Amino acid sequence: MPRPAKALYCAAALTLTLPMTGVSAEESLANLDAGGLIVEPADQLELKAEDIFLSTRQVRAAYRFLNKASQDLTLTVAFPLPEVTGETDLDLAIPNPASPNFLNVQARAAGKSVETNVEQHAFFTADGGKESEITDLLKGMNIPLLPAGTTTAEALKRLSSEDRAKLSTPGYIEQAGENWVPLWTLRSRIVRQQVLAAGKEIILQYSYTPSVGSAAGLYFDRANLTGESLTQYQKKYCVNEGFLRAADALTKRLTAAKPQPGETAQAPKTRQTYFGYAFIGGGRWSGPAGRFGLVIDKAFPDNLVSFCADGAKKVSSTRYELKRNNYAPDRNIDILILDKNVAP
Template sequence: MTALALSLCAPARANDSAAALDAGGLVLVRDPDITLASEDLRIGLDRIAVDYVFRNGAAAPKTLRIAFPLPAIDGAQLSMSALSLPFKDRANFVGFTVRVDGVPVTPHLEERAYLGKSEVTGLLARHGLPLNPLRRRDVEAALKRLAPAVLRELETAGLIAEAKADSEALWRSEAKFHWEQTFPAGRELRVSHAYAPVKGNHLLAADEAATPAYRARYCLDDAGLAGVRRLIAASPMKEQGLTRAVEVPYIVTTARNWAGRIGRFTLTVDKGSPNALVSLCRQGVRKTGPTTFVWEAKDYVPDADLRILIVSNDDALLGIR
């Protein structure tokens, strides 16, 4: 594991901390004729973009359903978190877009809500409530329109913490984009998608960064730990011995849904500023620019999801308000 002094889902550490939410690549039903010739993955603080090249080895076209699962949103776990969705006023809260051979595709969004194992999609829709519990402004506006008796019913059912318009929403939403895609026989098909990551952030002290668990989670080597200490020494919070860290999640292992190995896999990570520090668990990472790092593999079988750690004293760079 190498960190060139250069994350995924982590618990909130302080009142102004926020946990990252897992997301990743496209998923389709495994088919023996559809292979992934290449995948180019670019991860930044505000945008993740992926370019795939698929090949259909069959003698005839094949039509399969492709899906992009959105991160699950659990109101009971996240209601007190400082987590802010990239697009908090819409069902497509990560701004997902997709193109096939350069042409925009409008996928179908399937959104459902649950309380424990019970589905409550219809109940929430009947009362005009958004299915995503972290659309806080929309949830409050919908609750304000409801009669007190209905609010009490929702509280009794465990959907809201209190029978009030500003109550925490306690249900869980699960959503995915999907569309049917035809793979032409004997030729390559290019699929590209992009979205804004739901990254997490936490205050970071040198003692925490030095713990074996933290170092192992982000593959933070001695040079990286020294870099964290330098940032703390120059931090506006240096008297408290703190700097700020962000985790950017990406699920790589969904690529196992394709038949066989990935012919060529290229990962590019952009830390956003030369003064920031980035750490990730991959061997042989190359620095290719003031802020960019590249890792490449051939005949790649994804074996571990990515945890990208970026540390900086610049809150604006990290998107912290």
């Protein structure tokens, strides 16, 4: 199986479902984490403030920069989209797979909407070989560059046998039943130019629809979440005793539920969702944020949520907030939500 090479300065990452008990492939989706704004040149910029809002419906990021230089700067502002590599039997949560801007990223500068461009390049790395770019080859065959989604799958089906051989012989695609699976890696970024006057400040804002992974089933209680799975959850999401106790109580309530007279018995349902934000690998400006703010919204008051963010405080029935001065996150954040609202 070919392995993707790492994208320079790209803070996006693919997060796969952790090992679970009793979860089939049809019941789970892997998520893609985005984040980490890149601004160049960065050494003459001071990040005065950084505010991040995370929810399963929308992610918002706002950066307030000061141009410390004595001259105006023409900035290249880039928002990396997650790197995507096609694989067999991998279902990815992609909000808008038919669009090059597959996370529906929108940009604002100084409070106004601004136009952006999507730059995309497809690469392939054979086992033990060098990386090669195949962007033009795919475009020449009218193959979407995103190695996931039905649009790309249908385009591969429509290929002539001659064109399909051009892709399958070097290993860019492989057959799985009646379908052909793309195995290349796509790297994308949303990019634009911004002029910032000497000694002036500007607020750059980005919002997008997050890639939210999910898995259905009852496996959050102590009977199922044990051993290596528990260790991974503790490391990735900082799952604690309080979360496990609440999951135990939910499991008992759902499994004990009985259908009302005349109703057909149904298996109890609940779902975990997970998403994240890639702080690491993005901006390279001089110093941490003068003021840093992070808000996490779990959507419903009775949802269970777990994440690693020392000092975060609950500020409403659904929101948690972290505030810091002169702060730069030293790790990406992953958020686990046990959604109780899908239960019958």
